[in-house]
Amino acid sequence: MLGSLLTRLFSHLLKLYPDRFLDEFGREMRDVFVQALSGFDDIGTPPVIRKLKMARLFFREVWYFPLAYLEARRYQFSLGTGEPPAGRASYEQGEVTTTWVGRRASWGEALIGALPFLFFGLAFLLDGITELGVHYRPAFNLLDGSLLDGPLNHPAIILTTPVGVYVVCVLGLLFGTLKGFPRWSYAYLGMSLYFGWYYSNGRFAGVVYGSWAWLPSFAAIILGLLLARSLQPLARLLQGAWNDWTRLSFALYAFALPALTTVFLDMDWVATQLYGLFFDTVLLAAGALAFLRSRTIWGRVLSLQGILLILVVKGILGGWLDGQFWPAVSFTILFFSFLLLPAVIGLFRWGVYALSSR
Amino acid sequence: MINQEFEEVPPELTPLREPTFFILLALSKKRKHGYAILKNVETLSEGRVILSTGTLYGALARLLEQRVIRKSADDSEEDSSGSKSRSSITVVRERKYYELTQFGRRVLEVDINRMGTILATASRELGKEGI
Numbered sequence: 308m309l310g311s312l313l314t315r316l317f318s319h320l321l322k323l324y325p326d327r328f329l330d331e332f333g334r335e336m337r338d339v340f341v342q343a344l345s346g347f348d349d350i351g352t353p354p355v356i357r358k359l360k361m362a363r364l365f366f367r368e369v370w371y372f373p374l375a376y377l378e379a380r381r382y383q384f385s386l387g388t389g390e391p392p393a394g395r396a397s398y399e400q401g402e403v404t405t406t407w408v409g410r411r412a413s414w415g416e417a418l419i420g421a422l423p424f425l426f427f428g429l430a431f432l433l434d435g436i437t438e439l440g441v442h443y444r445p446a447f448n449l450l451d452g453s454l455l456d457g458p459l460n461h462p463a464i465i466l467t468t469p470v471g472v473y474v475v476c477v478l479g480l481l482f483g484t485l486k487g488f489p490r491w492s493y494a495y496l497g498m499s500l501y502f503g504w505y506y507s508n509g510r511f512a513g514v515v516y517g518s519w520a521w522l523p524s525f526a527a528i529i530l531g532l533l534l535a536r537s538l539q540p541l542a543r544l545l546q547g548a549w550n551d552w553t554r555l556s557f558a559l560y561a562f563a564l565p566a567l568t569t570v571f572l573d574m575d576w577v578a579t580q581l582y583g584l585f586f587d588t589v590l591l592a593a594g595a596l597a598f599l600r601s602r603t604i605w606g607r608v609l610s611l612q613g614i615l616l617i618l619v620v621k622g623i624l625g626g627w628l629d630g631q632f633w634p635a636v637s638f639t640i641l642f643f644s645f646l647l648l649p650a651v652i653g654l655f656r657w658g659v660y661a662l663s664s665r
Numbered sequence: 666m667i668n669q670e671f672e673e674v675p676p677e678l679t680p681l682r683e684p685t686f687f688i689l690l691a692l693s694k695k696r697k698h699g700y701a702i703l704k705n706v707e708t709l710s711e712g713r714v715i716l717s718t719g720t721l722y723g724a725l726a727r728l729l730e731q732r733v734i735r736k737s738a739d740d741s742e743e744d745s746s747g748s749k750s751r752s753s754i755t756v757v758r759e760r761k762y763y764e765l766t767q768f769g770r771r772v773l774e775v776d777i778n779r780m781g782t783i784l785a786t787a788s789r790e791l792g793k794e795g796i
Binding site: 328335338340346367378385 | 699725
């Protein structure tokens with residue numbers, strides 16, 4: 308009873324080790340632990356003492372875990388960034404491979420990662436085109452949160468465009484959780500976080516959502532873990548961010564399009580804003596594709612920052628047209644530094660390896 | 666002979682840490698699997714060094730990487746607990762063994778030599794009186 312419980316707990320502890328280390332030694336480690344537990348089965352030892360010894364064996368594993376983890380990390384780091392061995396492909400049909408820094412996403416994965424940008428752009432463009440073309444007013448004013456006059460102002464169908472995008476992002480987050488947070492899923496994570504933040508700060512159609520606005524994202528992750536029946540996706544989320552800090556940059560990058568739209572558009576559409584949104588959508592989606600298709604950290608950083616540089620140039624040029632020169636430029640420059648914040652993790656990681664390999 | 670071999674061992678490999686030393690010592694006679702190494706280290710160190718599996722396999726990974734030891738497999742019919750199965754339903758699992766390489770033997774020898782030199786120096790300096 309205690310033995311099987313401890314074995315199960317040890318198996319969970321094992322999952323925290325880096326993938327390639329686990330591929331190489333995970334099964335052996337588990338076998339050794341099981342053998343060590345059964346080593347206490349000798350005749351003559353009182354059951355209480357035996358159980359205490361078994362518990363001590365497990366706690367020794369927990370106690371030495373941090374040092375062992377660093378050693379395992381160092382080992383994985385020394386292996387380089389090649390393709391992972393096939394041994395772990397059993398997890399979620401091989402999705403584990405997407406956790407590796409050096410792996411390039413397939414075109415299909417890259418498109419899935421660019422989808423939230425494209426969907427957001429398309430939804431808001433349709434919103435604008437409908438308003439400009441057929442004089443349809445959206446049921447909800449995005450900025451002041453008031454319900455507008457018209458046939459579609461029923462509370463049940465308010466916020467059609469942004470809520471629709473939020474729903475897609477939350478579904479992507481659920482799917483990403485099930486798949487163990489591959490690189491494309493960070494776009495959905497980032498955009499879901501943006502919408503959670505956005506709706507938690509304000510009054511919408513007379514409703515203050517507050518912290519409840521985070522519920523859909525939170526629920527998607529919990530549901531994903533329940534369906535996966537494992538905490539492994541969360542471990543992979545942390546591992547992914549630790550191995551490749553640009554994933555977090557990508558999640559922050561996903562803030563750009565909704566932020567640009569909700570900050571600079573007042574939803575009283577004019578044609579130039581539609582062109583601008585179209586341009587931003589294509590550009591940011593292209594940046595997402597380039598990011599996901601890049602093999603190196605530098606390639607990924609350049610993919611994201613390069614797009615922001617183009618947005619700065621666009622802001623400078625667009626300043627003469629719509630009079631939003633400085634807000635657009637300062638916003639994008641602020642974003643440059645914002646996307647580089649996760650590099651602190653990369654520096655810390657580098658420091659840990661430098662120290663542990665001495 | 667020892668001096669000649671000493672030159673071949675990179676200086677950063679020695680001195681060995683105590684757990685590493687006992688792991689190599691445990692493998693000096695014959696190849697062993699993980700659990701046997703764990704128990705042997707405990708016996709050799711008279712209970713002073715008790716390795717967790719995490720520490721053991723972290724050390725083994727490093728030693729494999731340094732080519733001080735190598736891994737070999739041995740097919741055997743075992744059940745999931747690793748003991749020989751008595752039932753008709755068995756799981757064939759390759760048991761992994763670890764053994765010292767020639768280079769590993771030199772590393773161990775150099776470290777033993779180093780400790781021997783220290784011990785000899787201390788004995789000579791302190792003489793029969795001791796500290």
